[in-house]
Amino acid sequence: MVNNYSAWGIDPKKFPANGTIKAKIAFILRYGILAPSTHNSQPWDIKFIADNKIQIIIKNEKKLPFADPSGRGLAISIGTFLQNIILASRALQVECSSYRYSSAKSSLTIEFQAKPKATTNGDAVLDAIVARCSNKRAYTSAPIPDSILTATSKLAIQNNATITYIKGDKDLNAIADLYQASALRFARSNGFIKELKAWMRPNKTSHYDGMPGFVLGLNSLQDRIGRILLGRVQSFNDLTAKKYHPLIKHGPILGVLCTRADNHQAWLSAGIAYEDAAVHFASKGVSTTLLAAIIEDKNGRNSLAKKLGTKLYPQIFFRAGYPYYVGQHTPRKPLEVCIIEE
Numbered sequence: 001m002v003n004n005y006s007a008w009g010i011d012p013k014k015f016p017a018n019g020t021i022k023a024k025i026a027f028i029l030r031y032g033i034l035a036p037s038t039h040n041s042q043p044w045d046i047k048f049i050a051d052n053k054i055q056i057i058i059k060n061e062k063k064l065p066f067a068d069p070s071g072r073g074l075a076i077s078i079g080t081f082l083q084n085i086i087l088a089s090r091a092l093q094v095e096c097s098s099y100r101y102s103s104a105k106s107s108l109t110i111e112f113q114a115k116p117k118a119t120t121n122g123d124a125v126l127d128a129i130v131a132r133c134s135n136k137r138a139y140t141s142a143p144i145p146d147s148i149l150t151a152t153s154k155l156a157i158q159n160n161a162t163i164t165y166i167k168g169d170k171d172l173n174a175i176a177d178l179y180q181a182s183a184l185r186f187a188r189s190n191g192f193i194k195e196l197k198a199w200m201r202p203n204k205t206s207h208y209d210g211m212p213g214f215v216l217g218l219n220s221l222q223d224r225i226g227r228i229l230l231g232r233v234q235s236f237n238d239l240t241a242k243k244y245h246p247l248i249k250h251g252p253i254l255g256v257l258c259t260r261a262d263n264h265q266a267w268l269s270a271g272i273a274y275e276d277a278a279v280h281f282a283s284k285g286v287s288t289t290l291l292a293a294i295i296e297d298k299n300g301r302n303s304l305a306k307k308l309g310t311k312l313y314p315q316i317f318f319r320a321g322y323p324y325y326v327g328q329h330t331p332r333k334p335l336e337v338c339i340i341e342e
Protein backbone atom coordinates (compact mmCIF):
# COMPACT_ATOMS: atom_id res chain seq x y z
CA MET A 1 0.00 0.00 0.00
CA VAL A 2 1.22 3.53 -0.75
CA ASN A 3 2.41 5.39 2.29
CA ASN A 4 2.57 8.95 1.13
CA TYR A 5 3.61 10.24 4.58
CA SER A 6 6.43 7.77 5.25
CA ALA A 7 9.06 10.37 4.27
CA TRP A 8 8.36 12.17 7.56
CA GLY A 9 9.35 9.18 9.69
CA ILE A 10 13.12 9.64 9.69
CA ASP A 11 15.07 8.11 12.53
CA PRO A 12 18.32 10.12 12.89
CA LYS A 13 19.82 7.16 14.76
CA LYS A 14 19.77 5.28 11.47
CA PHE A 15 22.28 7.71 9.94
CA PRO A 16 25.05 5.50 8.50
CA ALA A 17 27.89 7.18 10.41
CA ASN A 18 30.30 4.44 9.34
CA GLY A 19 28.88 4.06 5.85
CA THR A 20 30.05 5.39 2.52
CA ILE A 21 29.71 9.08 1.65
CA LYS A 22 27.04 8.11 -0.87
CA ALA A 23 24.99 6.38 1.84
CA LYS A 24 25.40 9.45 4.07
CA ILE A 25 24.25 11.81 1.32
CA ALA A 26 21.28 9.57 0.57
CA PHE A 27 20.28 9.85 4.23
CA ILE A 28 20.69 13.65 4.19
CA LEU A 29 18.47 13.87 1.12
CA ARG A 30 15.62 12.48 3.22
CA TYR A 31 15.59 15.88 4.93
CA GLY A 32 15.73 17.75 1.61
CA ILE A 33 12.46 16.31 0.35
CA LEU A 34 10.60 17.58 3.43
CA ALA A 35 10.99 21.16 2.20
CA PRO A 36 7.97 23.35 1.42
CA SER A 37 7.11 23.93 -2.23
CA THR A 38 4.45 25.78 -4.22
CA HIS A 39 1.19 23.80 -4.00
CA ASN A 40 3.33 20.95 -2.62
CA SER A 41 4.51 20.28 -6.17
CA GLN A 42 7.97 19.01 -5.04
CA PRO A 43 9.65 20.06 -8.30
CA TRP A 44 12.80 17.97 -7.85
CA ASP A 45 14.39 14.75 -8.95
CA ILE A 46 17.84 13.69 -7.82
CA LYS A 47 20.68 12.01 -9.62
CA PHE A 48 24.02 10.89 -8.15
CA ILE A 49 26.69 12.01 -10.61
CA ALA A 50 29.56 10.86 -8.36
CA ASP A 51 29.67 9.24 -4.96
CA ASN A 52 29.97 12.70 -3.36
CA LYS A 53 28.06 14.77 -5.92
CA ILE A 54 24.40 15.03 -6.79
CA GLN A 55 22.44 16.83 -9.42
CA ILE A 56 19.01 18.14 -8.55
CA ILE A 57 16.93 18.11 -11.69
CA ILE A 58 14.50 21.00 -11.47
CA LYS A 59 11.18 19.89 -12.88
CA ASN A 60 10.06 22.89 -14.89
CA GLU A 61 6.88 21.13 -15.84
CA LYS A 62 5.80 21.62 -12.20
CA LYS A 63 5.93 25.41 -12.57
CA LEU A 64 2.48 26.87 -12.02
CA PRO A 65 1.65 29.02 -15.07
CA PHE A 66 -1.03 31.05 -13.24
CA ALA A 67 0.19 31.17 -9.64
CA ASP A 68 3.87 31.43 -10.53
CA PRO A 69 4.30 32.75 -14.08
CA SER A 70 7.90 33.96 -13.56
CA GLY A 71 9.12 30.75 -11.92
CA ARG A 72 9.95 32.57 -8.68
CA GLY A 73 8.02 30.05 -6.59
CA LEU A 74 9.74 27.16 -8.36
CA ALA A 75 13.19 28.62 -7.62
CA ILE A 76 12.21 29.38 -4.01
CA SER A 77 11.08 25.76 -3.64
CA ILE A 78 14.49 24.57 -4.86
CA GLY A 79 16.09 26.96 -2.35
CA THR A 80 14.11 25.50 0.55
CA PHE A 81 15.08 21.99 -0.59
CA LEU A 82 18.76 23.02 -0.74
CA GLN A 83 18.63 24.63 2.69
CA ASN A 84 17.25 21.48 4.30
CA ILE A 85 20.17 19.61 2.74
CA ILE A 86 22.66 22.21 3.99
CA LEU A 87 21.22 22.10 7.51
CA ALA A 88 21.08 18.31 7.64
CA SER A 89 24.61 17.88 6.31
CA ARG A 90 25.91 20.42 8.79
CA ALA A 91 24.22 18.46 11.57
CA LEU A 92 25.65 15.13 10.42
CA GLN A 93 29.21 14.16 9.57
CA VAL A 94 29.19 15.58 6.09
CA GLU A 95 29.78 19.01 4.65
CA CYS A 96 27.86 20.45 1.74
CA SER A 97 31.03 21.97 0.30
CA SER A 98 29.66 23.74 -2.75
CA TYR A 99 26.64 24.11 -4.96
CA ARG A 100 26.11 25.40 -8.47
CA TYR A 101 22.71 26.54 -9.62
CA SER A 102 21.76 26.92 -13.25
CA SER A 103 18.24 28.07 -13.98
CA ALA A 104 19.01 27.81 -17.71
CA LYS A 105 19.95 24.14 -17.36
CA SER A 106 17.27 23.60 -14.72
CA SER A 107 19.74 21.99 -12.41
CA LEU A 108 21.49 22.37 -9.11
CA THR A 109 24.71 20.46 -8.53
CA ILE A 110 25.76 19.87 -4.94
CA GLU A 111 29.11 18.53 -3.82
CA PHE A 112 29.76 17.03 -0.39
CA GLN A 113 32.80 16.18 1.70
CA ALA A 114 33.01 13.82 4.63
CA LYS A 115 33.92 15.49 7.89
CA PRO A 116 35.63 13.67 10.73
CA LYS A 117 33.16 14.80 13.37
CA ALA A 118 29.82 16.53 13.68
CA THR A 119 30.26 20.09 14.91
CA THR A 120 26.72 21.17 15.71
CA ASN A 121 23.91 20.24 17.96
CA GLY A 122 22.70 17.88 15.25
CA ASP A 123 19.52 16.30 16.48
CA ALA A 124 17.77 19.56 17.40
CA VAL A 125 18.12 20.89 13.85
CA LEU A 126 17.13 17.56 12.34
CA ASP A 127 14.05 17.42 14.58
CA ALA A 128 13.14 20.98 13.61
CA ILE A 129 13.32 20.17 9.88
CA VAL A 130 10.84 17.36 10.49
CA ALA A 131 8.68 19.50 12.80
CA ARG A 132 8.31 22.34 10.26
CA CYS A 133 5.14 22.50 8.27
CA SER A 134 3.13 25.30 6.69
CA ASN A 135 0.55 25.77 9.42
CA LYS A 136 -2.24 27.56 7.56
CA ARG A 137 -4.61 27.90 10.51
CA ALA A 138 -5.03 30.69 13.09
CA TYR A 139 -2.25 31.52 15.52
CA THR A 140 -2.58 32.74 19.09
CA SER A 141 -1.93 36.39 19.95
CA ALA A 142 1.10 35.44 22.06
CA PRO A 143 4.03 37.58 20.89
CA ILE A 144 7.14 35.95 19.50
CA PRO A 145 10.14 36.90 21.65
CA ASP A 146 12.47 39.47 20.10
CA SER A 147 15.37 37.05 20.49
CA ILE A 148 13.76 34.72 17.91
CA LEU A 149 12.98 37.57 15.52
CA THR A 150 16.52 38.90 15.81
CA ALA A 151 17.99 35.44 15.24
CA THR A 152 15.90 34.85 12.10
CA SER A 153 16.71 38.34 10.76
CA LYS A 154 20.40 37.56 11.20
CA LEU A 155 20.01 34.25 9.40
CA ALA A 156 18.37 36.08 6.49
CA ILE A 157 21.31 38.48 6.23
CA GLN A 158 23.75 35.56 6.22
CA ASN A 159 21.72 34.18 3.31
CA ASN A 160 21.81 37.39 1.24
CA ALA A 161 18.30 38.43 2.16
CA THR A 162 16.49 40.53 4.75
CA ILE A 163 13.38 39.87 6.80
CA THR A 164 11.24 42.77 7.97
CA TYR A 165 8.64 41.97 10.59
CA ILE A 166 5.29 43.71 10.76
CA LYS A 167 3.24 43.81 13.95
CA GLY A 168 0.72 46.07 15.64
CA ASP A 169 -3.02 46.23 14.84
CA LYS A 170 -2.89 49.18 12.45
CA ASP A 171 -0.14 47.82 10.23
CA LEU A 172 -1.44 44.25 10.29
CA ASN A 173 -4.88 45.49 9.26
CA ALA A 174 -3.47 47.59 6.43
CA ILE A 175 -1.47 44.64 5.11
CA ALA A 176 -4.51 42.34 5.45
CA ASP A 177 -6.42 44.76 3.20
CA LEU A 178 -3.59 44.79 0.67
CA TYR A 179 -3.33 41.01 0.71
CA GLN A 180 -7.05 40.60 0.21
CA ALA A 181 -7.05 42.83 -2.85
CA SER A 182 -4.30 40.64 -4.38
CA ALA A 183 -5.95 37.37 -3.38
CA LEU A 184 -9.26 38.50 -4.90
CA ARG A 185 -7.54 39.26 -8.21
CA PHE A 186 -6.33 35.66 -8.30
CA ALA A 187 -9.70 34.30 -7.14
CA ARG A 188 -11.24 35.95 -10.22
CA SER A 189 -8.83 34.26 -12.60
CA ASN A 190 -10.31 31.06 -14.01
CA GLY A 191 -6.85 29.77 -14.87
CA PHE A 192 -5.58 30.27 -11.33
CA ILE A 193 -8.59 28.56 -9.75
CA LYS A 194 -8.42 25.64 -12.18
CA GLU A 195 -4.73 25.21 -11.43
CA LEU A 196 -5.27 25.44 -7.66
CA LYS A 197 -8.06 22.87 -7.86
CA ALA A 198 -5.75 20.48 -9.70
CA TRP A 199 -3.39 20.50 -6.70
CA MET A 200 -6.07 20.15 -4.03
CA ARG A 201 -6.43 16.67 -2.60
CA PRO A 202 -9.05 14.88 -0.53
CA ASN A 203 -8.10 14.41 3.12
CA LYS A 204 -7.42 10.73 2.57
CA THR A 205 -5.40 11.19 -0.59
CA SER A 206 -2.95 8.52 -1.66
CA HIS A 207 -1.12 11.03 -3.89
CA TYR A 208 2.49 11.87 -3.12
CA ASP A 209 1.95 15.59 -3.73
CA GLY A 210 -0.67 18.35 -3.52
CA MET A 211 -2.60 19.85 -0.63
CA PRO A 212 -5.15 17.90 1.40
CA GLY A 213 -8.02 19.97 2.85
CA PHE A 214 -7.05 19.21 6.46
CA VAL A 215 -4.18 21.71 6.21
CA LEU A 216 -6.87 24.40 6.23
CA GLY A 217 -8.71 22.71 9.09
CA LEU A 218 -11.39 21.22 6.84
CA ASN A 219 -13.01 17.91 7.71
CA SER A 220 -13.68 15.41 4.90
CA LEU A 221 -17.19 16.72 4.16
CA GLN A 222 -16.19 20.40 4.16
CA ASP A 223 -13.25 19.52 1.99
CA ARG A 224 -15.44 17.65 -0.50
CA ILE A 225 -18.00 20.46 -0.70
CA GLY A 226 -15.24 23.03 -1.04
CA ARG A 227 -13.69 21.23 -3.98
CA ILE A 228 -17.11 21.01 -5.66
CA LEU A 229 -17.88 24.73 -5.23
CA LEU A 230 -14.44 26.08 -6.07
CA GLY A 231 -14.38 27.27 -9.66
CA ARG A 232 -18.15 26.84 -10.01
CA VAL A 233 -19.42 29.58 -7.69
CA GLN A 234 -17.60 32.92 -7.90
CA SER A 235 -18.76 34.02 -4.44
CA PHE A 236 -17.15 30.87 -3.03
CA ASN A 237 -13.90 31.62 -4.89
CA ASP A 238 -14.01 35.10 -3.32
CA LEU A 239 -14.66 33.61 0.09
CA THR A 240 -11.50 31.48 -0.17
CA ALA A 241 -9.55 34.70 -0.84
CA LYS A 242 -11.22 36.59 2.00
CA LYS A 243 -10.52 33.95 4.63
CA TYR A 244 -6.92 35.21 4.84
CA HIS A 245 -7.96 38.68 6.02
CA PRO A 246 -8.61 37.73 9.67
CA LEU A 247 -5.62 35.39 9.73
CA ILE A 248 -3.27 38.14 8.58
CA LYS A 249 -4.92 40.83 10.70
CA HIS A 250 -4.49 38.79 13.87
CA GLY A 251 -0.87 38.01 13.07
CA PRO A 252 0.60 38.09 15.59
CA ILE A 253 3.38 38.88 13.14
CA LEU A 254 4.07 38.97 9.42
CA GLY A 255 7.42 38.57 7.77
CA VAL A 256 8.49 40.01 4.44
CA LEU A 257 11.65 38.49 3.05
CA CYS A 258 13.39 40.70 0.49
CA THR A 259 16.43 40.43 -1.74
CA ARG A 260 18.56 43.00 -3.51
CA ALA A 261 18.03 41.55 -6.99
CA ASP A 262 15.02 39.98 -8.65
CA ASN A 263 16.31 37.05 -10.66
CA HIS A 264 16.61 33.26 -10.40
CA GLN A 265 19.66 33.43 -8.15
CA ALA A 266 17.90 35.85 -5.80
CA TRP A 267 14.82 33.63 -5.70
CA LEU A 268 17.01 30.64 -4.81
CA SER A 269 18.58 32.70 -2.01
CA ALA A 270 15.12 33.72 -0.83
CA GLY A 271 14.16 30.03 -0.56
CA ILE A 272 17.36 29.25 1.35
CA ALA A 273 16.79 32.18 3.71
CA TYR A 274 13.13 31.37 4.29
CA GLU A 275 13.80 27.73 5.14
CA ASP A 276 16.66 28.68 7.46
CA ALA A 277 14.27 30.97 9.34
CA ALA A 278 11.33 28.54 9.20
CA VAL A 279 13.40 25.71 10.68
CA HIS A 280 14.66 28.07 13.40
CA PHE A 281 11.08 29.09 14.16
CA ALA A 282 10.04 25.42 14.22
CA SER A 283 12.83 24.66 16.71
CA LYS A 284 11.20 27.22 19.04
CA GLY A 285 7.65 25.93 18.57
CA VAL A 286 6.65 28.81 16.28
CA SER A 287 4.54 28.02 13.20
CA THR A 288 5.00 29.69 9.84
CA THR A 289 3.27 29.70 6.48
CA LEU A 290 3.87 31.44 3.17
CA LEU A 291 1.27 33.47 1.30
CA ALA A 292 2.26 34.21 -2.27
CA ALA A 293 -0.65 36.23 -3.72
CA ILE A 294 0.66 39.64 -2.58
CA ILE A 295 4.07 38.86 -4.11
CA GLU A 296 2.77 37.49 -7.41
CA ASP A 297 0.33 40.37 -7.88
CA LYS A 298 2.29 43.36 -9.22
CA ASN A 299 0.10 45.95 -7.50
CA GLY A 300 0.25 44.09 -4.21
CA ARG A 301 4.00 43.68 -4.34
CA ASN A 302 4.58 47.38 -5.17
CA SER A 303 2.25 48.48 -2.37
CA LEU A 304 3.98 46.14 0.07
CA ALA A 305 7.43 47.50 -0.82
CA LYS A 306 6.07 51.05 -0.48
CA LYS A 307 4.55 50.27 2.91
CA LEU A 308 7.89 48.87 4.10
CA GLY A 309 9.68 51.87 2.61
CA THR A 310 12.16 49.57 0.89
CA LYS A 311 13.84 49.56 -2.49
CA LEU A 312 14.56 45.86 -2.07
CA TYR A 313 12.41 43.21 -3.79
CA PRO A 314 9.83 41.45 -1.63
CA GLN A 315 10.07 37.71 -2.45
CA ILE A 316 8.30 35.90 0.37
CA PHE A 317 5.44 37.01 2.56
CA PHE A 318 4.74 34.83 5.57
CA ARG A 319 2.78 34.56 8.79
CA ALA A 320 4.39 33.42 12.02
CA GLY A 321 2.97 32.68 15.45
CA TYR A 322 2.30 30.12 18.13
CA PRO A 323 -0.33 27.68 16.88
CA TYR A 324 -3.73 26.94 18.39
CA TYR A 325 -3.77 23.73 16.38
CA VAL A 326 -0.83 21.45 15.78
CA GLY A 327 0.15 21.74 12.13
CA GLN A 328 -0.18 18.65 9.97
CA HIS A 329 2.20 17.36 7.38
CA THR A 330 1.38 17.11 3.70
CA PRO A 331 2.28 14.05 1.58
CA ARG A 332 5.74 13.59 0.13
CA LYS A 333 7.19 11.65 -2.74
CA PRO A 334 9.48 9.12 -1.00
CA LEU A 335 13.19 9.58 -1.68
CA GLU A 336 13.33 6.34 -3.66
CA VAL A 337 10.83 7.83 -6.12
CA CYS A 338 12.87 11.06 -6.46
CA ILE A 339 16.15 9.33 -7.22
CA ILE A 340 16.85 8.75 -10.87
CA GLU A 341 19.29 5.96 -11.58
CA GLU A 342 21.87 6.45 -14.34
Ligand SMILES: Cc1cc2nc3c(=O)[nH]c(=O)nc-3n(C[C@H](O)[C@H](O)[C@H](O)COP(=O)(O)O)c2cc1C
Binds near residue numbers: 034210290292329
Ligand atom coordinates in the same frame (compact mmCIF):
# COMPACT_ATOMS: atom_id res chain seq x y z
C1 LIG B 1 7.19 29.61 -2.87
C2 LIG B 1 6.04 29.09 -2.06
C3 LIG B 1 4.81 29.75 -2.10
C4 LIG B 1 3.74 29.31 -1.32
N1 LIG B 1 2.57 29.98 -1.36
C5 LIG B 1 1.54 29.60 -0.58
C6 LIG B 1 0.31 30.33 -0.58
O1 LIG B 1 0.16 31.33 -1.28
N2 LIG B 1 -0.68 29.91 0.23
C7 LIG B 1 -0.54 28.83 1.03
O2 LIG B 1 -1.47 28.49 1.77
N3 LIG B 1 0.61 28.11 1.05
C8 LIG B 1 1.64 28.48 0.27
N4 LIG B 1 2.82 27.76 0.29
C9 LIG B 1 2.97 26.62 1.19
C10 LIG B 1 2.75 25.31 0.43
O3 LIG B 1 1.39 25.10 0.18
C11 LIG B 1 3.33 24.17 1.28
O4 LIG B 1 4.72 24.38 1.40
C12 LIG B 1 3.11 22.81 0.67
O5 LIG B 1 1.75 22.52 0.63
C13 LIG B 1 3.85 21.74 1.46
O6 LIG B 1 3.41 21.73 2.79
P1 LIG B 1 4.38 21.95 4.02
O7 LIG B 1 5.04 23.28 3.85
O8 LIG B 1 3.47 21.92 5.22
O9 LIG B 1 5.39 20.85 4.05
C14 LIG B 1 3.90 28.17 -0.49
C15 LIG B 1 5.13 27.50 -0.46
C16 LIG B 1 6.20 27.95 -1.23
C17 LIG B 1 7.52 27.25 -1.16
